[in-house]
Amino acid sequence: DAGITQSPRHKVTETGTPVTLRCHQTENHRYMYWYRQDPGHGLRLIHYSYGVKDTDKGEVSDGYSVSRSKTEDFLLTLESATSSQTSVYFCAISAVGGSGANVLTFGAGSRLTVL
């Protein structure tokens, strides 16, 4: 998967517990993204990062926070998980930004179930 590793790949947790998903890349790409995928909705952007400590919100950011302290790692945190956050989460990376085309490469996904 082009040097993208997501962990954990599967997680089951209970409502109200905190959860952190990790995305690790070995490509030294500047841009990193978190998407969620749900039936009937396709892929929706949660948050993205355009550099170390530089992040911004996407379409469905409520209930999620992110951090990027190193180029290679982008963390997605659910402070208090809810059942509506049961989903498959995908990390993506991109080397091109600004006014250039932005072709994303995706990780294999993290399946989260909130009971």
Add this chain to the structure above:
Amino acid sequence: GQQLNQSPQSMFIQEGEDVSMNCTSSSIFNTWLWYKQDPGEGPVLLIALYKAGELTSNGRLTAQFGITRKDSFLNISASIPSDVGIYFCAGQRGGADGLTFGKGTHLIIQP
């Protein structure tokens, strides 16, 4: 937010048939991309389109970037069993703000 209307939602075809799917938007995009997703995996890029009117092929796949910048189509010729999966269109206006995805077309090939 921006909306991409992808159709059809699903397709049931016979092996060897040609396939056509498309995406339309009310907004202009500067880049159109087509991805394929296999079960349990992340989407994989098939074709990227960077200019209005551009027609690009990748093996049996052909995609076009609409002249109005508001649509794109993907054709698959002579389908084979490994073509089964979910196909997504995605558009980008520019900058680092990620891609907007269609809801996907499920391609199912009947023997």
